[in-house]
Amino acid sequence: MLVSAKEMLTKAKAGKYAVGQFNINNLEWTKAILLTAEELKSPVILGVSEGAGKYMCGFKTVAAMVSSMIEELKITVPVALHLDHGSYEACMKCVEAGFSSIMFDGSHYPIAENVEKTTELVALCAEKNLSLEAEVGSIGGEEDGVVGMGECADPDECKMIADLGVTMLAAGIGNIHGKYPANWQGLSFDTLAKVQEKTGEMPLVLHGGTGIPADMIRRAISLGVAKINVNTECQLAFAAATRTYVEEGKDLVGKGFDPRKLLAPGVEAIKATVREKMELFGSIGKA
Numbered sequence: 001m002l003v004s005a006k007e008m009l010t011k012a013k014a015g016k017y018a019v020g021q022f023n024i025n026n027l028e029w030t031k032a033i034l035l036t037a038e039e040l041k042s043p044v045i046l047g048v049s050e051g052a053g054k055y056m057c058g059f060k061t062v063a064a065m066v067s068s069m070i071e072e073l074k075i076t077v078p079v080a081l082h083l084d085h086g087s088y089e090a091c092m093k094c095v096e097a098g099f100s101s102i103m104f105d106g107s108h109y110p111i112a113e114n115v116e117k118t119t120e121l122v123a124l125c126a127e128k129n130l131s132l133e134a135e136v137g138s139i140g141g142e143e144d145g146v147v148g149m150g151e152c153a154d155p156d157e158c159k160m161i162a163d164l165g166v167t168m169l170a171a172g173i174g175n176i177h178g179k180y181p182a183n184w185q186g187l188s189f190d191t192l193a194k195v196q197e198k199t200g201e202m203p204l205v206l207h208g209g210t211g212i213p214a215d216m217i218r219r220a221i222s223l224g225v226a227k228i229n230v231n232t233e234c235q236l237a238f239a240a241a242t243r244t245y246v247e248e249g250k251d252l253v254g255k256g257f258d259p260r261k262l263l264a265p266g267v268e269a270i271k272a273t274v275r276e277k278m279e280l281f282g283s284i285g286k287a
């Protein structure tokens with residue numbers, strides 16, 4: 001059964017570890033992440049962007065696949081199905097489709113409009129027992145065609161949004177989506193400390209987890225980050241393993257062209273990446 005992310009993140013913040021949000025793209029991705037979470041007894045959040053939702057034939061298809069997989073694979077650890085960077089309209093669709101968590105990305109709205117729409121969604125999520133993530137200060141890089149510059153959030157705006165009653169808050173602290181450029185300045189721990197001071201118990205979310213050095217991840221967790229989003233890293237691992245399989249000509253040997261064989265190394269690579277992240281985030285055995 002899908003659960004809201006509230007309880008797992010409250011526990012994580014109190015216990016000084018973080019729960020990984022791993023974005024899914026298809027059945028193989030979902031299976032790899034769920035099996036690893038179960039094996040390691042870690043809570044997990046499955047992230048779905050609007051683009052990935054569309055690719056997987058709509059949010060209803062995704063919710064049905066994930067719910068059925070949890071049942072068929074006998075997954076017992078807490079699993080949240082979460083809309084990543086949702087528009088207001090996508091949030092509504094995911095609530096209807098049976099997601100257990102949503103992110104409203106109102107960071108590109110003027111703060112007054114972000115507040116108004118977030119307030120509406122807070123009421124809806126409370127009624128349906130869903131967790132709600134809000135974002136302040138846009139996160140850099142490109143996600144589904146939207147490019148942000150990686151600004152640092154205003155701690156007072158963070159408090160304003162947190163006080164509306166959201167479950168968790170993504171604050172921009174110089175983090176970006178995708179691969180980090182060579183001249184990246186690193187995370188702004190000064191901003192993070194100020195945001196944490198203003199927002200107290202609110203679990204904070206770190207987007208763009210791919211390529212942030214391990215020591216920065218640990219420091220971010222010590223400063224109140226309880227959810228870390230990982231997307232690109234699983235994609236890179238999957239692509240590299242699949243490339244090797246094909247370049248070694250294994251698809252040309254026997255029934256190596258069978259998708260169950262062709263995609264298997266990629267699935268194993270995702271599992272290894274998820275395991276590595278769960279170790280780093282400290283969520284193993286916390287289910």
Ligand SMILES: [Zn+2]
Pocket residue numbers: 085139143177207208229
């Ligand atoms: Zn993000």
